[in-house]
Amino acid sequence: MIPIAQPVIDQAAVNAISAVLSSGKLAQGEQVKSFEGMFASYCGTKYAVATSNGTNALQLALLASEIEPGDEVITTPFSFVASANSILYCQAKPIFADIDPLTFNIDPKNVERLIGPRTRAILGVHLYGQPFDVNEILSLCSKHNLAFIEDACQAHGAEYHGQRVGSFGIGCFSFYPTKNMTTGEGGMMTTNDTRIAEKASVLRNHGQRERYKHEMLGYNFRMTDIAAAIGITQLARLDEFNAKRIQNANYLSQAIRRINGLISPFVANGIKHVFHQYTIRVTSDYPISRDALKERLQEKGVSSAVHYPIPIHKQPMYERLGYSVTLPEAEKAASQVLSLPIHPSLTQSDLDTIIEALIYE
Numbered sequence: 059m060i061p062i063a064q065p066v067i068d069q070a071a072v073n074a075i076s077a078v079l080s081s082g083k084l085a086q087g088e089q090v091k092s093f094e095g096m097f098a099s100y101c102g103t104k105y106a107v108a109t110s111n112g113t114n115a116l117q118l119a120l121l122a123s124e125i126e127p128g129d130e131v132i133t134t135p136f137s138f139v140a141s142a143n144s145i146l147y148c149q150a151k152p153i154f155a156d157i158d159p160l161t162f163n164i165d166p167k168n169v170e171r172l173i174g175p176r177t178r179a180i181l182g183v184h185l186y187g188q189p190f191d192v193n194e195i196l197s198l199c200s201k202h203n204l205a206f207i208e209d210a211c212q213a214h215g216a217e218y219h220g221q222r223v224g225s226f227g228i229g230c231f232s233f234y235p236t237k238n239m240t241t242g243e244g245g246m247m248t249t250n251d252t253r254i255a256e257k258a259s260v261l262r263n264h265g266q267r268e269r270y271k272h273e274m275l276g277y278n279f280r281m282t283d284i285a286a287a288i289g290i291t292q293l294a295r296l297d298e299f300n301a302k303r304i305q306n307a308n309y310l311s312q313a314i315r316r317i318n319g320l321i322s323p324f325v326a327n328g329i330k331h332v333f334h335q336y337t338i339r340v341t342s343d344y345p346i347s348r349d350a351l352k353e354r355l356q357e358k359g360v361s362s363a364v365h366y367p368i369p370i371h372k373q374p375m376y377e378r379l380g381y382s383v384t385l386p387e388a389e390k391a392a393s394q395v396l397s398l399p400i401h402p403s404l405t406q407s408d409l410d411t412i413i414e415a416l417i418y419e
């Protein structure tokens with residue numbers, strides 16, 4: 059079976075873990091500090107604050123931006139649920155702007171009319187590894203004095219007009235094993251703003267700047283030195299991993315463009331898409347349904363996945379909160395998308411197996 063995701067853990071990672079274990083210093087320490095420095099410099103930001111996962115990084119970004127109960131944060135309905143849940147954790151209200159059908163990302167055209175007196179931030183998601191329209195969102199943020207948060211949990215190393223994501227607003231990354239780089243569990247918040255970085259690092263560690271002096275209600279969002287040591291080895295190979303993902307994507311797209319009823323991923327101009335997911339649309343012109351194709355791929359030894367079958371505003375939990383909006387593009391995408399394996403360990407023969415399984419006869 060060709061898996062949908064496969065972390066690449068090398069001997070350098072094993073050695074790094076082993077060295078941390080032998081040192082006896084396991085919690086947030088020197089390894090975390092080094093990893094933060096390297097990650098900030100990779101993204102081109104002044105600061106990076108390591109966290110225990112990407113969800114924490116998002117919550118930290120919102121808390122550091124002083125998002126308070128009752129505030130509104132505009133975001134996308136088409137993402138992993140953590141993007142919007144991080145807003146709920148602050149007792150703030152996610153407001154959903156429908157997506158651009160080409161990129162699956164938040165469409166700036168739908169954002170401005172949602173900005174009201176309680177709006178405090180825009181939280182965009184660089185979905186599948188493709189940056190959203192940063193310039194448009196940034197100009198709305200400056201015009202309306204809103205915080206700008208980039209959920210880059212799927213977009214490590216992606217670029218918008220030559221600049222890496224996570225460096226435009228407050229960047230939030232995840233190092234879950236399926237992501238473009240991993241630490242097992244882990245996350246990172248990036249920023250150029252000294253005040254945000256400082257507040258986030260205090261909040262991450264139970265609100266203490268000095269040991270046992272708690273200045274605010276903080277959290278334990280710390281990363282372990284074990285995770286950071288893995289992260290350092292993964293960051294060193296991120297560009298190589300991403301290059302392989304892009305190469306795999308180009309190969310698949312070349313074949314998929316010739317298959318009637320399937321739509322290969324669109325890549326916007328000036329964008330470096332790092333293909334966390336390689337997600338196609340299965341339209342009604344294809345001989346069988348999306349779900350039937352998924353079954354068929356499984357039978358032919360190819361795992362696939364639907365990211366995401368239910369848009370966030372349609373999740374049972376959100377419906378219970380009273381969300382009843384209709385967001386046609388997000389809902390249509392949820393019914394058509396299918397992600398195929400794209401990870402760096404795929405062989406030439408895996409890629410050909412995937413293509414053959416898509417050709418229906």
Ligand SMILES: *Cc1c(COP(=O)(O)O)cnc(C)c1O
Pocket residue numbers: 111112113114137138140141183209211212231232233234244245
């Ligand atoms: C993975 C992911 C998260 C959450 O990251 P965790 O490390 O799993 O907490 C948030 N947003 C998006 C878009 C993600 O893909």
